[in-house]
Structure formats: structure tokens, C-alpha cells
Amino acid sequence: DAGITQSPRHKVTETGTPVTLRCHQTENHRYMYWYRQDPGHGLRLIHYSYGVKDTDKGEVSDGYSVSRSKTEDFLLTLESATSSQTSVYFCAISFKRREIWGSPLHFGNGTRLTVT
Amino acid sequence: SQQGEEDPQALSIQEGENATMNCSYKTSINNLQWYRQNSGRGLVHLILIRSNEREKHSGRLRVTLDTSKKSSSLLITASRAADTASYFCATDAAFDAGGTSYGKLTFGQGTILTVHP
Numbered sequence: 001d002a003g004i005t006q007s008p009r010h011k012v013t014e015t016g017t018p019v020t021l022r023c024h025q026t027e028n029h030r031y032m033y034w035y036r037q038d039p040g041h042g043l044r045l046i047h048y049s050y051g052v053k054d055t056d057k058g059e060v061s062d063g064y065s066v067s068r069s070k071t072e073d074f075l076l077t078l079e080s081a082t083s084s085q086t087s088v089y090f091c092a093i094s095f096k097r098r099e100i101w102g103s104p105l106h107f108g109n110g111t112r113l114t115v116t
Numbered sequence: 117s118q119q120g121e122e123d124p125q126a127l128s129i130q131e132g133e134n135a136t137m138n139c140s141y142k143t144s145i146n147n148l149q150w151y152r153q154n155s156g157r158g159l160v161h162l163i164l165i166r167s168n169e170r171e172k173h174s175g176r177l178r179v180t181l182d183t184s185k186k187s188s189s190l191l192i193t194a195s196r197a198a199d200t201a202s203y204f205c206a207t208d209a210a211f212d213a214g215g216t217s218y219g220k221l222t223f224g225q226g227t228i229l230t231v232h233p
Contacts, residue, residue: 004158031219042204043159043223050218058220090158094219104149105206105221107158 003027006091006108013115019078021111023091025071031094032074033105034058034066036087043090049074081115088112122205122224130232135192137227139205140185146208148181148188149221153202162190162203167210195231202226 003026013019023032030051035043035058045058047066055066063085065077078085092105123138139148147166151159165172165181165188172179178191192199206221 033220035223040225042225043206045220045222048218048220056218059222092159103219104161104164105159105219106161109156109158 004091004093004106004108006089006111008111009109010112011114013081013113015082015115016080019081019113021076021089021091021113023074023076023108025074025093027093027095028071029093029095030071032068033092033094034064034074034076035090035092036060036085037090037110038087046076046089078113081113083115086113086115122203122227124227125225126228126230128230128232129195131195131197133195133231135195135199135229135231137190137203137205137229139188139190139224141188141205141207141222142186143207144210145183146210148179149206149208150177150179150188150190151204151206151223153204153226155201159204192229195229197231197233200229200231202228 005024007022033048034046037043044060046060046064047058049055049068052068067075089111091108094105095103121140129135145167147164149164150162152162153159163174163177163179165179176193181188204223204226206223208221
């Protein structure tokens with residue numbers, strides 16, 4: 001799994017509570033991404049990072065924030081969870097080592113989040 | 117909006133048959149990638165084809181790209197029960213000189229392939 005660990009693997013939380021999902025990589029890669037996967041929508045990009053403290057929004061960033069204080073950790077926070085954020089969340093890294101685009105992404109095994 | 121749209125949404129075949137999945141996209145791309153996802157797992161990269169390539173092979177996989185039609189196809193030959201999975205295309209958008217996509221990919225909704233023994 002290319003050294004990517006997501007935690008927790010499963011979580012059930014109540015509406016209105018904050019939730020933080022963690023993605024940890026052991027390979028010192030610069031580019032990291034958070035996607036959510038929902039039936040009928042495929043995978044949609046939430047946020048991404050191109051270095052420590054360098055992050056930007058993706059297609060569906062409302063209600064989410066991220067932080068990257070170390071190369072190896074990329075955290076996704078749902079500031080106040082809603083039922084529409086029930087989903088499977090995937091972290092991915094790119095093996096891109098220079099500014100040469102076109103590398104594939106390597107995914108973690110996902111976090112299944114249920115907001116009740 | 118979804119950059120990649122896949123067809124069919126579901127495909128059921130017998131072991132040994134070939135499986136073909138199609139992907140259409142809307143904007144100019146640097147490359148197009150195909151991924152496989154087994155139930156309950158993350159996506160696994162299968163093959164990448166660049167915008168200046170027309171066909172690429174990897175084992176039993178054959179990918180074609182037609183940039184004039186903004187479409188790609190994935191062919192799995194001599195399918196096996198172990199090929200049962202969801203398959204996704206993903207595009208890496210092209211930007212003008214000086215711009216970058218930061219490697220962000222836009223995924224289609226996927227094709228569910230079932231291969232019966």
C-alpha cells in the first residue's frame with residue numbers, strides 16, 4: 001500500500017461534532033490528496049497539499065479543512081459533521097519527485113465515516 | 117462536475133471473455149489513467165497514457181486514447197474471476213504554460229465488472 005496508513009478505518013459520529021481523519025505516509029512524498037467516494041459520484045477531490053503548510057481546495061471543500069505540519073501527516077477535519085458527509089474518505093499520495101507531471105496516485109485503504 | 121464519464125456502468129461476463137470499458141472526458145488533458153478498486157479497498161493504479169500517445173499495453177490490459185473525441189477505452193483480455201472489481205478512469209487536466217494541476221486527478225463514476233467463473 002505504498003506506505004500510506006489512514007486512521008481510523010471506521011468511525012461513527014453524531015451530527016455537529018468535529019471529526020479528524022489522519023493520513024500518514026512513510027515515503028516522504030511531497031504531494032498528498034484527500035478524496036471522498038460516494039455512490040453515483042465516483043471520487044471527488046476535497047483538498048490537496050503540495051508541501052508542508054501548503055494546501056489548497058478541491059472540488060468539494062465546503063465543511064472541510066486540512067493541515068499539514070509535517071511531510072508525513074495530512075489531516076482532514078470536518079469542522080461540524082453533517083449527514084451529507086457520510087462517505088468513504090481516501091487519502092492518496094503522488095510519487096512525483098520533481099516537477100514532472102503525470103505520476104500515478106497511490107491510495108490508502110480508506111476511512112468509512114458515518115454521521116448520524 | 118465529473119471530467120470522466122464511464123460506460124457501461126456495469127458489465128457482466130464469463131471467464132475467458134474480453135471486457136471493454138469506455139471513458140469520455142470534457143477538457144484537454146496531460147494524461148489519462150485507469151484504476152481498479154476491489155471491494156472495501158483503495159484504488160490501485162493500472163496504466164497511464166499520455167496525451168501524445170494513442171495506445172498502450174500492460175500485460176492483459178490495452179488502453180487507447182483518442183484526444184480528438186476526448187475518449188479512452190480499457191480492454192481486459194482473457195478475463196479472470198480475479199478481475200472482478202470497479203474500474204475508474206481519471207484525467208490529469210492540461211494547463212496553459214506556467215500553470216499546473218499539481219497532479220490532481222478527476223475521476224469518473226466507474227464501471228463495475230463482474231467476471232463469472
